[in-house]
Amino acid sequence: MLPADRFRALHPDTPADQPLAFVEKQRGAMRIVAVDARALRLGIAPGLTLADARARVPELAAIDHDPHADALWLERIADGCDRYTPMVALDPPDGITLDISGTEHLFGGEGALAADAERRIAALRLHLRHAVAATPEAAQALARYQTMPAPDEAAAVRRLPVAALRLEEEIEVALGRAGLKTIGDLAQRPSAPIAARFGSETVAALDRLIGHADSRIVPRRPLPALLFERRFAEPILRTEQALLTISELAGEAAGALEERRSGGRRFAVRLYRSDGLTRDLAIETSLPTRDPALVVRLMRERIDALADPIDPGFGFDMIRLAVPMAEPLDASQFQLEGGSVSEDALAALVDRLGTRLGRGRVRRFAPRDTHIPEQRALPLPAMDSPAPAPWGSPVPGEPPLRPLHLFDPPQPIEVLAEVPDGPPRRFRWRRTHHDVTRFEGPERIASEWWRVKVERLPDPEPSVVHPDPGRDDLEAGEEMPPARHPRPLLTRDYFRVEDARGRRFWLFRYGLYGSETDRPCWYVHGLFA
Template identity: 30%
Template sequence: MARFISIWFRYLATDWFSLLNPEYKKMPFVLRQPSHGRMIVSAVNAAAVRSGISCGMALADARALLPDLHVLDDEPDKIQRVLYKLAEWCMRFTPWVALDPPDGLFLDATGCAHLWGGEEKYVQEMTKKLTARGYTVRVAMADTPGAAWAVAHYGKNPGVVPAGGHMEALLPLPPEALRLEPQVVERLHKLGLHHIKQFIHLPRAALRKRFGVGFLQQLDKAVGQELEPLQSIQPMEPYHERLPCLEPIVTATGIEIALKQLLEMLCLRLQQGQKGVRAAVFKGHRVDGKVEQISIATSRASHQVSHLFKLFEIKLATIEPALGIELFVLEAPKVEPHLPQQEKMWEAGGGLDDVRLAELVDRLSNKIGERIYRYLPDEHHWPERSFREATSLQEEAMTEWRTDVHRPLHVLPVPERIEVTAPIPDYPPLLFRHKGRVHTIVKADGPERIEQEWWLQQGQHRDYYRVEDDEGNRYWLFRLGHYHDETFQWFLHGYFS
């Protein structure tokens, strides 16, 4: 049996402004918004309501009623963000929370209430906590979102509507409780239909004719004959574990224990499903409503508690518990099949398939970022393109590494300009100057001409020379362009062993 909760923040905007400035709590004050060239009241607080001011009133009328009325500019965007934050905070009660703009929330509480010792206590706890945060709320629980909304907004005593009892709860409520369009509500009242019980049993054909299809849909949603599509603010992760704490946790040891417990719970489930984590997020919901989170990624699916814990451990210090963390959540947004035969390679050990190697790569990349490279040969003559990054630890080379050409062990990231003395065309230079030092060339090999790969890049060819100076150091030089072009330049590209 599905159970839904509707939370109505009676004075969401004004409550929020009162939180920023507690003085406003006592005095009547309203928020204003321009509409069609005049100012209207867009939100009121409890004190202003008692003086007879209501939403939608022209600001001038409200001032006439109460000359010392305090007025502030409304910030609807900000209020929506506040509502979203509240929705995130409500994730502690159920993993499924949807927004009900402008000032409400829907919670799918199916199967959650027993954790709080029954539905009554569950709703009370919710009301108590939200009131303690400074919001006036009306909370109702029923079998359908529509009925819960109706009771929260128009019920005499909002609270828990027992399972199956939502029809009775709806009957005495006014038609506004069905979330109808204002014109329809107005027409209903004109016809003397002031309560739902007066028209709910009328023939459907007659109702559709008079009030339209939308009216029937709203009625069916409240009654439960039609499902109401609602979107949770965060899609539920299939691999997701929660650990609520009786007392807020502030110590590092406490957080570590919580993480370990969650990992054990998650890894057990993963193991049973033959799955492994590729990415995981650890969240701590703080007492003050903020959410602290750290995330990790692995290079191959893993359900080893110790390995995943080590990855989190490096980042654990960045969690700021402040006044305490009351709920820990561990999610695995990315899981992959992890078959038992992969486990066997661990036994064998050695080589690139070793699990311990993958674990090392994870540890390094979680601290310094994706800066671990493995290279495979690529079929290009241009030296900078003769190798490429491998996509995984296991990827095999498609071609052999070339050994027929001499390449230096160390290259400069960017070839550096040098001055040379090269009197004879296409002969190696006699000496070159690099960083102020003159190297006299004793031996040389070359040239090895490497043409630009025109289908990838335009430019001049390079004539490479391997040279050895009088001290025995070996260098890789090249001339860009033809000797006769007059625009040629010489570069130092690498050091041979």
């Protein structure tokens, strides 16, 4: 039903009595993989080919099955279910399991909680079947297979068909042949012969279903140590109000963090819309903090930087603040405000920029132990405050041996050399000729054959050879996306060259002439000061 519900939610103008079928190409034929309630009543079942189904029900609408979108839709619904309990697990393809032990009294008991969930899900026009049981497997089986009411949970489970065990199809068929139709049939027999005949997984599944074995759900996310939430009798609509609430929650969080002598490095806010959808906002700081003002300021930056503004729908009726990541932070540091501001101001600046622009855009660099120039510096998000690493100092008296600007990928050039394995005399780059007056080289850098199998460099044919007629010269040379072809690993011979006008370049010849290639290509890899 989930695909049909999702389709109707996306296309509200679909007539209610239109039978829907979701098809997928399987072994050369279009087969139905999911249907809606109306099609099911007309006798269309998953597994039928589309041609057969069309013959029976000509008005059937066939829609491409999109399991990925369905899964995302289910995830969104599961996000909304977070309001009942933090222990939420997906039960693919179309189920959600909640562990409500200890939280149901907040909603007035199991029945009231289920009714609340039903009301919210119905608002999304989804078909819902739910069950409350002692084990997750029993709840899943009851929700999927229960057909008639039963006096109690044990009796209801016993009446379920053996399909509720979710075993492989062959075992199900074998159980049916042996006359074991229901869970009750199976449960009253000794387990040893069943295990011998149908496999131990049958017994294990049965034990989990009837509660003989302990079984827990694995929540989708690990539980954060600290959770603070506010529920509203009237949904709030304005972002300012939400921010006010976040600041109050951050104040509560500060108190709790102070007791633990720690500060948060990451704060996550989840806004629960009254119609069951949610919106997540998360910020990070490079130093642990518990300053509510800072948290709110970063949250505001995050909201300002959103590509699509927050849509409150009919309002938010719950806001939750979690601190998923905390680090030790002594109380004394919090009180000595004037003392160590120097680091804080810079860290706050980095946090602000990183929150607004994305953490990958504010970088620090760490050296890597490699000879390949473009892999020598490893960019790290500055928010992670990587420890400064020693870069090694240059040899005194030597001119700069590494360029200030590095092209990645290297840019192909046309080179004139006296001999194929000699130094460059003249080269053409970005439609300009450069006469080499001084050079030093080659500095030979062999490929790291033990690390990667294939290196990717742009096509050796310079892109300026076939420029688009309508484009600006410089544009054509610079912004043409380089075509990349996998090539075998070759050795690079680097030359430091200076042209007649004093510009210094870093060129390399790719491949040893004679032994690795017959036509070595040339690239400009960097610019010196």
